[in-house]
Amino acid sequence: MAQSTKVQQPKPHIAEEWVGRVYTGICIFILIVAIFSMVYFVASRGLRTFIGDGVNPLELLTGLKWNPGGEPALFGALPFIFGSFSTSILAALIAGPLGFCAAVFMVEIMPGFGRKFLQPVIELLAGIPSVVYGFVGLSVIVPLFRDIFPGQGIGIAAGALVLSVMILPTITTIATDALAALPSGLKEGSYALGATRWQTIYRIVLPTMLPALLTGIVLGIARAFGEALAVQMVIGNAPHIPRSLFESTSTLTSAITQSMGNTVMGSAHNNALWSLALILMLMTFVFVFIVRWLEGRSKI
Amino acid sequence: MTALIEIENLDLYYGDFQALKSISMDVPEKAVTAFIGPSGCGKSTLLRSLNRMNDLIAGTRIEGSIKIAGEEINTSGMDVEHLRKRVGMVFQQPNPFPKSIYENVAYGPRLYGINQRKKLDELVEKSLRSAALWDEVKDHLKRSALGISGGQQQRLCIARALAVNPDVLLMDESTSALDPISTLKIEELVQELKNEYTIVMVTHNMHQAARVSNQTVFFLNGEVVEYADTETLFSTPSDRRTEDYISGRFG
Ligand SMILES: Nc1ncnc2c1ncn2[C@@H]1O[C@H](COP(=O)(O)OP(=O)(O)OP(=O)(O)O)[C@@H](O)[C@H]1O
Numbered sequence: 001m002a003q004s005t006k007v008q009q010p011k012p013h014i015a016e017e018w019v020g021r022v023y024t025g026i027c028i029f030i031l032i033v034a035i036f037s038m039v040y041f042v043a044s045r046g047l048r049t050f051i052g053d054g055v056n057p058l059e060l061l062t063g064l065k066w067n068p069g070g071e072p073a074l075f076g077a078l079p080f081i082f083g084s085f086s087t088s089i090l091a092a093l094i095a096g097p098l099g100f101c102a103a104v105f106m107v108e109i110m111p112g113f114g115r116k117f118l119q120p121v122i123e124l125l126a127g128i129p130s131v132v133y134g135f136v137g138l139s140v141i142v143p144l145f146r147d148i149f150p151g152q153g154i155g156i157a158a159g160a161l162v163l164s165v166m167i168l169p170t171i172t173t174i175a176t177d178a179l180a181a182l183p184s185g186l187k188e189g190s191y192a193l194g195a196t197r198w199q200t201i202y203r204i205v206l207p208t209m210l211p212a213l214l215t216g217i218v219l220g221i222a223r224a225f226g227e228a229l230a231v232q233m234v235i236g237n238a239p240h241i242p243r244s245l246f247e248s249t250s251t252l253t254s255a256i257t258q259s260m261g262n263t264v265m266g267s268a269h270n271n272a273l274w275s276l277a278l279i280l281m282l283m284t285f286v287f288v289f290i291v292r293w294l295e296g297r298s299k300i
Numbered sequence: 301m302t303a304l305i306e307i308e309n310l311d312l313y314y315g316d317f318q319a320l321k322s323i324s325m326d327v328p329e330k331a332v333t334a335f336i337g338p339s340g341c342g343k344s345t346l347l348r349s350l351n352r353m354n355d356l357i358a359g360t361r362i363e364g365s366i367k368i369a370g371e372e373i374n375t376s377g378m379d380v381e382h383l384r385k386r387v388g389m390v391f392q393q394p395n396p397f398p399k400s401i402y403e404n405v406a407y408g409p410r411l412y413g414i415n416q417r418k419k420l421d422e423l424v425e426k427s428l429r430s431a432a433l434w435d436e437v438k439d440h441l442k443r444s445a446l447g448i449s450g451g452q453q454q455r456l457c458i459a460r461a462l463a464v465n466p467d468v469l470l471m472d473e474s475t476s477a478l479d480p481i482s483t484l485k486i487e488e489l490v491q492e493l494k495n496e497y498t499i500v501m502v503t504h505n506m507h508q509a510a511r512v513s514n515q516t517v518f519f520l521n522g523e524v525v526e527y528a529d530t531e532t533l534f535s536t537p538s539d540r541r542t543e544d545y546i547s548g549r550f551g
């Protein structure tokens with residue numbers, strides 16, 4: 001649009017500018033309201049356990065027995081917290097090295113095949129619904145573990161394995177992007193000193209992209225932490241800390257989905273489930289902060 | 301002067317494109333040889349053939365012979381890593397590793413299994429001194445190499461290359477990204493280094509070639525047009541095209 005020469009003329013570009021500003025302003029406002037009301041809702045419900053029902057927060061975090069609807073009511077959520085952390089961290093320990101290797105393979109070793117075939121396949125994994133993962137886990141992994149290891153096959157190991165496949169795309173994609181973004185001069189510099197390909201990968205590529213790789217791993221853990229359905233299907237859902245990786249246990253998410261339909265809104269049991277949700281939400285915040293911190297460090 | 305590098309009938313193809321056409325020349329030991337010529341004439345390609353960095357580019361094919369100290373390097377049995385240890389390279393853009401200054405220099409020695417602190421300390425100091433950088437960085441060797449100036453980074457890259465004790469140092473337009481003062485420092489450094497190392501440098505700066513080198517090779521379209529003592533080549537070029545190029549009539 002041409003600039004108006006006379007001051008008196010209408011200025012359509014200014015109107016356009018304002019339409020844009022108002023529009024984005026409204027969108028931001030809606031977004032912020034949605035986020036805050038969500039946080040407020042979860043927090044107000046979750047805190048009722050402590051304020052209304054008089055449960056000690058420490059009991060929730062460290063207690064070993066969970067039976068909020070029982071007599072006496074018990075609010076020990078440590079088994080769930082333990083289950084969530086152990087499955088998601090174990091999943092990251094499996095998927096982290098796999099994702100890194102997949103990225104190295106796709107970028108360094110066989111870019112053609114990797115980019116054209118392997119990458120789409122791995123990205124496809126991200127689009128598979130979690131119920132399918134749970135189903136496959138239940139019909140393949142659980143029977144397999146039952147045959148090989150003592151126990152029923154359900155438990156942390158099965159949950160972690162299913163989760164590791166689910167978070168593999170996140171880690172691989174972030175690692176691949178970080179690897180492809182490395183300045184090529186870096187690798188050349190290493191080769192020119194007589195380093196082999198693997199020396200270069202271990203000594204230059206891995207340390208340089210480590211913050212990005214960790215970002216991917218933390219995002220993966222965050223996703224695994226929040227995953228409910230697939231885990232619930234293979235973990236057994238017993239409310240106690242297991243003595244082995246192949247014994248029935250629960251996570252925060254599976255504990256919520258397991259009993260949310262059976263509780264009355266406002267009851268102590270229902271409030272206790274909201275407290276579990278609050279823990280999940282706070283953990284998500286922690287993960288986001290870790291990712292932010294890592295990203296701040298990954299500037300080359 | 302004895303020839304350290306002997307190139308004979310060297311052809312190099314990037315896929316179907318022939319970038320070097322039957323190059324034959326000798327590079328004398330402990331002297332500076334400059335490659336000049338217009339952009340795209342194959343200077344970098346030939347330089348990268350000398351430490352087989354072209355191996356890293358898919359689709360390159362090379363024919364002919366390159367002998368370094370009498371040993372043929374274009375064989376499949378060649379230990380390429382060992383070759384690159386003997387033939388160091390400094391790139392156009394300074395490319396220090398995102399590590400400390402110390403670790404940058406120690407990187408090469410560590411690759412070859414030198415891990416004792418004392419040995420490494422010695423090597424790092426010696427290399428940084430040879431690269432005329434020691435006095436500027438000796439008090440903060442632990443600092444990130446990315447935090448020093450471009451000219452210092454380039455000298456760090458030279459120190460890094462010297463730390464593995466090469467015979468040859470290849471420099472591909474290694475001053476073109478630097479300011480005049482840093483450029484001058486590196487030119488002075490090259491004058492020092494040629495007493496101990498065989499240096500091959502690519503430059504677009506005719507004055508630099510004239511100032512620094514003993515021999516100059518003029519390339520055009522993948523061929524050597526003229527190869528002579530620097531003084532001779534710049535004062536009385538025997539080929540018309542050389543004369544046109546150095547007098548700035550093309551390129
Ligand atoms: N990786 C590659 N794949 C295909 N062709 C290439 C590749 N690298 C260089 N070439 C071609 O080979 C020829 C020589 O390139 P080279 O980089 O050796 O030139 P140069 O003399 O170093 O040029 P400059 O002065 O611009 O650095 C050019 O025509 C270039 O386009």
Ligand SMILES: [Mg+2]
Pocket residue numbers: 343344345472502
């Ligand atoms: Mg070049």
